[in-house]
Amino acid sequence: MMTETSVRQRRGPLHGVRVLDLSRVLAGPFCSLILADLGAEVIKVEEIDDGDQTRTIPPFVGGESHYFLAINRNKRSVALDARTDRGRALLLELAKRCDIVLENFRPGVMERLGLGYETLKTLKPGLIVCSISGFGANNSMSAKPSFDLVTQALSGVMSINGYADGTPTKLGLPLGDIGGGVWAAIGVLAALNERNATGQGAHIDLSLLEGLMGFLGYLAEIYFVTGESPGRMGNSHHNIVPYGLMPVKDGHIVLALHVGSFWRNFCRAIDREDLITDARFRTVKDRHANRGELEQQIEAIMRTKTVAQWQQILDAADVPHGAVNSIGEAVSQPIVRERGFVREVQHPRAGVVKVLGNPLRFDGHSERSPVEPPPLLGQHTREVLGTLLGLESADIDRLVADKIIAEPARAARQE
Incomplete structure (x- = not known):
């Protein structure tokens, strides 16, 4: 044997x-x-x-x-x-x-x-x-x-x-x-x-x-609650704004401002504290209702700096963000090593x-x-x-x- x-x-x-x-x-x-x-x-x-x-x-x-x-x-x-x-x-x-x-x-x-x-x-x-x-x-x-x-x-x-x-x-x-x-x-x-x-x-x-x-999670629940199927949003979120891919001076970066504290941190980081108290953008519901106007303002600001510059600013402000890596960049990034x-x-x-x-x-x-x-x-x-x-x-x-x-x-x- x-x-x-x-x-x-x-x-x-x-x-x-x-x-x-x-x-x-x-x-x-x-x-x-x-x-x-x-x-x-x-x-x-x-x-x-x-x-x-x-x-x-x-x-x-x-x-x-x-x-x-x-x-x-x-x-x-x-x-x-x-x-x-x-x-x-x-x-x-x-x-x-x-x-x-x-x-x-x-x-x-x-x-x-x-x-x-x-x-x-x-x-x-x-x-x-x-x-x-x-x-x-x-x-x-x-x-x-x-x-x-x-x-x-x-x-x-x-x-x-x-x-x-x-x-x-x-x-x-x-x-x-x-x-x-x-x-x-x-x-x-x-x-x-x-x-x-x-x-x-x-x-x-x-x-x-x-x-x-x-x-599907909450996406199926949108249908169950409203009777309407959620559609395609590209790189944006169905309900959270801003949350998605943003064009910057030399490429793109993602922002994930899912909760109020991160939204407020972001406003301070971009030197727009006025947005925190603006009635159009005060709550998640408000920002969703005025998505187009808010995204237009944010995109204009984001285009003024490079990925590296925004990473430094957003890191200091504790804002969830990330550069868009290729597969090669992802497996080679410092945290993975x-x-x-x-x-x-x-x-x-x-x-x-x-x-x-x-x-x-x-x-x-x-x-x-x-x-x-x-x-x-x-x-x-x-x-x-x-x-x-x-x-x-x-x-x-x-x-x-x-x-x-x-x-x-x-x-x-x-x-």
């Missing part, structure tokens, strides 16, 4: 939790990324030939996709053909040894594969299964395909993004999928807490449409690769705990099947020969 090739260091509060991740692309893998960053052991199961679809998306470094590298650190990869009887049997055995199973097939696919919740529950009553799909299970749209862009369109999010005189615009971030991953992580952690109390597992049905709509949020990993093919770190910091856990590189396709197949299932090396060799499972050498020949 094989033994662990290395001792996995305790990396976070979820140490000891094991996740079987059957999901692909973004929503499910983003959930398992959160769990892995928190210390869970994540076993990512991939198809034996091509693996996760994100492995094929350019640009590449050392033959590895930027997309896959971005969301699969701290995970182990097992390449396995679940469509075969022996592959399915291996999956079921792995599930018995895990706490959580993640999947993002369309509803019904897991049942057709012989991996449905009732089957898994029989094998291990305490298992937590999270099923992520575009529209959730058991409804008129369950069988429809969906991706992030479809979710953004149907959720109403695109209708409020962009300028009033322009077309509906998708978000720059794939928030439908990423948000789904966040909701999934919340769901499985809640189910873990429930299991600690009752000993029972759970099946979580997560609709990505509802997940993104769950972020100061907190060590960008990490470096040594990848077996791509060499030294930079990845984003975990934004959650827990007292008592090292902020500089090791980050494992995103895995090669099937990199840990032999280790996981040997360690968890007790398979001998000869048994694993036969499974490789029969194309039930795969290792990196086979994956390389498929490229």
